[in-house]
Amino acid sequence: MTPTYYLLLSALLFSLGAVGVLVRRNAIVVFMCVELMLNAVNLSLVTFARINGGLGGQVMAFFVMVVAAAEVVVGLTIIMAIFKTRRSASVDDSNLLKY
Secondary structure: OOOOHHHHHHHHHOOOOOOOHHHEEEEEHHHHHHHHHHHHHHHHHHHHHHOOOOHHHHHHHHHHHHHHHHHHHHHHHHHHHHHHOOOEEEEEHHHHHHO
């Protein structure tokens, strides 16, 4: 397989994730779509590292996975706090954080 297929798959996954972030209102689904977008970026980083023959893209993909894991921990904590008070995981209910 050529790297073009991997890059096309990465673009498709990123597009699906972006559409999901823009269209959906459930915070859990939005987080899953953000994770899909980050994994698409990881795929393209690893593909470019494979093309160039270096390890830089793989190291960057590892750092992206670490940041994504931290983002999920903090994000899910915020979502659970909102759900506990409002009984809804809608993104529209995030105005609760103002007060």
